[in-house]
Amino acid sequence: MSSSHTQANTAAVGGLSFLNPAAPEPWASFVEQIDRVAPHMGPLSKWVDTLKHPKRILIVDVPIVRDDGSVAHYEGYRVQHNLSRGPGKGGVRFHPAVTLNEVMALSGWMTIKNAAVNLPYGGAKGGIRIDPRAHSRGELQRITRRFTSEIGLIIGPEKDIPAPDVGTNEQTMAWMMDTYSMNVGSTATGVVTGKPIPLGGSLGRHEATGRGVFIAAREAGRRSNVPIAGARVVVQGFGNVGGIAARMFHEAGARVIALQDHSATLSNEAGIDVPAALAHAAANGGLAGFAGAAPISVEDFWLLSSDYLVPAALEGQILPERARTISTKIVVEGANGPTTPAADDILRDRGILVVPDVLANAGGVTVSYFEWVQDFSSFFWSEDEINARLERIMVGAFEAIWQMAEERKVSLRTATFIIACQRVLAAREQRGLYP
Ligand code: GLU
Numbered sequence: 001m002s003s004s005h006t007q008a009n010t011a012a013v014g015g016l017s018f019l020n021p022a023a024p025e026p027w028a029s030f031v032e033q034i035d036r037v038a039p040h041m042g043p044l045s046k047w048v049d050t051l052k053h054p055k056r057i058l059i060v061d062v063p064i065v066r067d068d069g070s071v072a073h074y075e076g077y078r079v080q081h082n083l084s085r086g087p088g089k090g091g092v093r094f095h096p097a098v099t100l101n102e103v104m105a106l107s108g109w110m111t112i113k114n115a116a117v118n119l120p121y122g123g124a125k126g127g128i129r130i131d132p133r134a135h136s137r138g139e140l141q142r143i144t145r146r147f148t149s150e151i152g153l154i155i156g157p158e159k160d161i162p163a164p165d166v167g168t169n170e171q172t173m174a175w176m177m178d179t180y181s182m183n184v185g186s187t188a189t190g191v192v193t194g195k196p197i198p199l200g201g202s203l204g205r206h207e208a209t210g211r212g213v214f215i216a217a218r219e220a221g222r223r224s225n226v227p228i229a230g231a232r233v234v235v236q237g238f239g240n241v242g243g244i245a246a247r248m249f250h251e252a253g254a255r256v257i258a259l260q261d262h263s264a265t266l267s268n269e270a271g272i273d274v275p276a277a278l279a280h281a282a283a284n285g286g287l288a289g290f291a292g293a294a295p296i297s298v299e300d301f302w303l304l305s306s307d308y309l310v311p312a313a314l315e316g317q318i319l320p321e322r323a324r325t326i327s328t329k330i331v332v333e334g335a336n337g338p339t340t341p342a343a344d345d346i347l348r349d350r351g352i353l354v355v356p357d358v359l360a361n362a363g364g365v366t367v368s369y370f371e372w373v374q375d376f377s378s379f380f381w382s383e384d385e386i387n388a389r390l391e392r393i394m395v396g397a398f399e400a401i402w403q404m405a406e407e408r409k410v411s412l413r414t415a416t417f418i419i420a421c422q423r424v425l426a427a428r429e430q431r432g433l434y435p
Contacts, residue, residue: 212363
């Protein structure tokens with residue numbers, strides 16, 4: 001990795017909540033996870049190194065005219081980690097700490113996630129190193145459109161299909177779809193997912209990641225005797241993933257005792273009124289100032305005793321130090337990469353069950369797949385049908401992964417990687433190397 005990408009990461013860390021400068025580089029964590037699965041790959045092990053080499057990396061300069069008339073340049077990326085099982089698929093992140101190293105890891109986790117729930121996709125990810133909160137809507141639109149044009153070389157409905165991630169949303173996807181469509185001369189709804197409903201979006205997509213996190217938690221709880229009703233739940237991140245997951249826990253009778261977002265860390269032992277917190281965050285841009293819970297320190301947040309802990313913000317949150325003191329029964333990873341491999345081992349030794357990101361947050365990309373299928377056929381399904389299909393895929397994948405974990409006596413993460421890597425590497429072997 002060139003040092004400028006690493007330095008940018010370190011430089012951008014200062015002052016940002018959630019970011020831990022001591023966390024290992026995400027790509028190193030991904031490679032370590034691949035190394036852990038290699039001994040389980042049998043004859044396919046000769047292909048394992050494929051997964052340590054992203055297939056294609058595009059670094060782009062994104063220049064725009066700012067609102068004050070000056071010209072600014074931002075760095076953007078699209079990484080296609082693996083395309084053995086189908087087109088690339090994965091989100092686009094707008095965040096001030098985005099680096100190539102991070103986008104590489106996120107693209108690798110998409111390969112694993114898509115294969116784990118058996119979607120006919122490879123893995124990809126994109127990002128731009130910007131702070132979306134520091135730009136006007138007009139600037140964000142210009143950044144998004146120029147980025148889309150630049151990565152237009154490698155994306156497309158049959159090549160690689162972006163979607164929202166941290167810092168991007170339905171509006172971002174509408175601009176991406178429009179820009180790509182203008183460039184090719186016809187409306188191509190299938191080039192991105194997570195679009196607004198009237199532009200070929202899917203019912204249920206907005207809630208899908210949080211819904212999937214909840215389903216994964218429920219399945220884990222059922223098998224470990226940790227009922228959701230009455231459970232104490234702590235959620236880090238209160239956006240599209242953490243916010244929806246918290247709401248679903250609340251609706252199922254759990255007590256959400258603490259929430260953290262970019263603006264505040266709050267707790268209420270009696271249980272937070274999650275719909276009221278969501279309304280406050282929507283109106284004020286964050287949880288800060290919400291009167292239904294009291295501010296606590298970040299370190300106290302991680303020491304709270306809970307039944308479910310849901311990190312749903314960014315990677316590198318649970319390092320060995322926190323893993324030694326966390327007091328919970330089940331960690332459900334809503335974010336990508338929140339737990340480092342060394343912390344994973346400590347949690348396992350302490351008997352804390354971890355439902356890994358590549359399973360727990362797969363609901364989003366699963367409904368993205370439904371959206372893409374609906375766009376191709378221009379035939380749209382009901383929300384009930386979508387939620388029922390999501391439920392079936394998540395429950396089926398969870399069961400298969402649980403069984404694999406029992407059979408091989410490995411963690412749920414390693415079991416997920418075994419199933420996913422078997423699929424990816426079998427496809428690699430059957431296709432063969434070209435030329
Ligand atoms: N960004 C989401 C993820 O990390 C969704 C990706 C997609 O829908 O393609 O899974």
